[in-house]
């Protein structure tokens with residue numbers, strides 16, 4: 001049914017319709033796991049990488065108008081099955097219906113990555129420090145720099161949503177942008193995967209090689225459990241309670 005035929009629906013009817021659609025899709029085998037944040041105010045992320053991602057997005061006026069609605073959409077548990085891959089982000093967002101949000105992010109330019117590695121050479125002690133954001137002021141400034149750092153600028157971001165009120169940045173897309181920040185709290189290495197660079201090279205640049213002391217699968221790979229322990233956070237994601 002086209003969206004405009006839902007115009008006479010009450011909010012409660014809409015919630016019930018979307019909830020039953022989610023239940024139907026779960027039954028078919030789709031996970032529909034909601035992204036949750038425990039941070040009640042302001043930026044929804046709480047670690048260095050998550051907060052830095054959100055603060056980067058907020059620093060551009062391009063998205064300003066939709067960001068507050070996006071934050072509350074995320075807090076209400078409306079973002080599901082977030083996937084972050086090389087150059088791409090995907091999630092479902094529950095609104096008047098369930099929408100597909102796809103965001104493309106340009107790969108970090110090789111020259112920029114090389115320059116960034118050079119600027120932090122000798123400053124990143126090991127992989128755990130890097131991923132947990134235990135970084136010196138110089139490194140933090142370098143990785144978050146708008147011109148030469150790791151985070152994308154609006155011209156490197158292509159937004160897409162299947163909703164009917166699609167504009168340059170709808171609230172669904174804004175919610176997913178914040179969800180990425182929340183995801184980086186527990187899996188900061190996804191930022192590097194997204195920009196298609198190897199984060200262990202930042203440690204290599206310090207001349208020490210990847211930190212293998214954590215007992216991961218070689219090359220400094222941290223298991224989710226180890227990261228959870230490291231950051232003192234619970235990575236288990238509770239079932240969604242839909243509140244549109």
Ligand SMILES: [Zn+2]
Nearest residue numbers: 161163170172
């Ligand atoms: Zn949308």
